[in-house]
Amino acid sequence: MKRIAPSILSADLARLADEVREVIEAGADWIHVDVMDGHFVPNITIGPVVVNALKKVVSIPLDVHLMIENADFYLDAFIRAGADILTVQVEASTHLHRTVHAIKEKGVRAGVALNPATPLESLDYILPDLDLVMIMTVNPGFGGQEFIPAMLPKIERLKEIITKRKLNAEIEVDGGIKVDNIGEVARRGGDIFVGGSGIFGTPDRKETITRMRREIGK
Ligand code: DX5
Ligand code: ZN
Numbered sequence: 667m668k669r670i671a672p673s674i675l676s677a678d679l680a681r682l683a684d685e686v687r688e689v690i691e692a693g694a695d696w697i698h699v700d701v702m703d704g705h706f707v708p709n710i711t712i713g714p715v716v717v718n719a720l721k722k723v724v725s726i727p728l729d730v731h732l733m734i735e736n737a738d739f740y741l742d743a744f745i746r747a748g749a750d751i752l753t754v755q756v757e758a759s760t761h762l763h764r765t766v767h768a769i770k771e772k773g774v775r776a777g778v779a780l781n782p783a784t785p786l787e788s789l790d791y792i793l794p795d796l797d798l799v800m801i802m803t804v805n806p807g808f809g810g811q812e813f814i815p816a817m818l819p820k821i822e823r824l825k826e827i828i829t830k831r832k833l834n835a836e837i838e839v840d841g842g843i844k845v846d847n848i849g850e851v852a853r854r855g856g857d858i859f860v861g862g863s864g865i866f867g868t869p870d871r872k873e874t875i876t877r878m879r880r881e882i883g884k
Contacts (some may be wrong), residue, residue: 668852668882669695670875671729671838671844672721673862675711675809682716683723689865691874693879696729696751698840698860700809701744703734706758707807714740714747721748729858731779731840733806734758738765739802745772753777753800753838756788766795777838778821781805782814785826796835798858799824802852807864813842818854849881 672694677685686697699717704710716726727750734740737754738761744752752769756778759765769776778789779800789799801821804811821837830837838858839851848859860879868874 667857668879669858670865670878670882671696671698671858671860672865672871672875673698673700673840673860675700675860676866677776678866681685682720685866686724688721689871689875690724690726692875694726694865694875696727696858697724698731698862699749700727701730701732701734702807705735706755707733709716709807710717714743716805717744717747717749727751728859729753729838731800731860733779738768741765741768741772745750745769745774749774751775751777751798753779753798755779755806755876756784757781762792763795766792769796770797779840781807782817784868786820786827793827793831793835794833798836798838800838800840801837801856802841803843806841810867811842813844813847818850821851821854821856845881849884852882 672689674820702709729751730749731753734759752774759770766776777798781802801815803817836857839856840860843859843861844864
């Protein structure tokens with residue numbers, strides 16, 4: 667099943683409830699929430715209080731992407747706030763196995779994100795435990811950056827590994843996804859597509875999501 671996850675980082679945050687309602691009506695599957703701490707990435711965004719506020723107006727899963735150091739300290743706060751999927755960055759996780767299992771023990775889906783320069787091999791011993799792997803197709807920190815094409819073979823290889831090892835992890839692709847590249851990303855093996863500027867930055871979000879779905883289905 668292919669899913670589209672609009673990232674609220676590019677929404678009008680002063681009108682957040684209306685913005686998420688609009689993309690849900692337009693057919694979004696998940697709402698992607700980018701959490702940045704000003705340490706792991708050079709930007710600061712939102713925390714559990716915003717996730718909690720969103721939970722009251724959003725009926726679809728909240729896909730929370732933690733671009734933070736010391737994620738272990740904050741897992742419970744995000745879970746209590748209503749995160750349905752929690753993804754941590756492998757580069758910021760010293761005890762990744764412990765972190766992943768701490769997430770899963772709370773009944774929340776666990777994901778691990780890889781920066782563009784991080785090899786797939788870093789997941790060799792944790793892949794069977796993951797619900798999703800997030801391939802970053804930009805360097806995390808900001809919305810509106812260019813998709814890095816060298817990530818296409820990385821997505822393809824991850825898909826091969828998951829298939830060969832008969833694992834369940836889904837592949838989420840995050841950064842620079844637009845109507846004109848989402849089809850290619852889907853063909854290479856992407857299952858979940860995050861779109862920030864490529865969705866919220868367009869005038870007609872319904873038309874954009876409809877066109878994205880058409881591209882994915884080709
Ligand atoms: C990047 C974030 C992304 C970002 C995507 O640091 O993790 O989720 O919001 O935004 P676009 O689609 O504009 O690259
Ligand atoms: Zn993200």
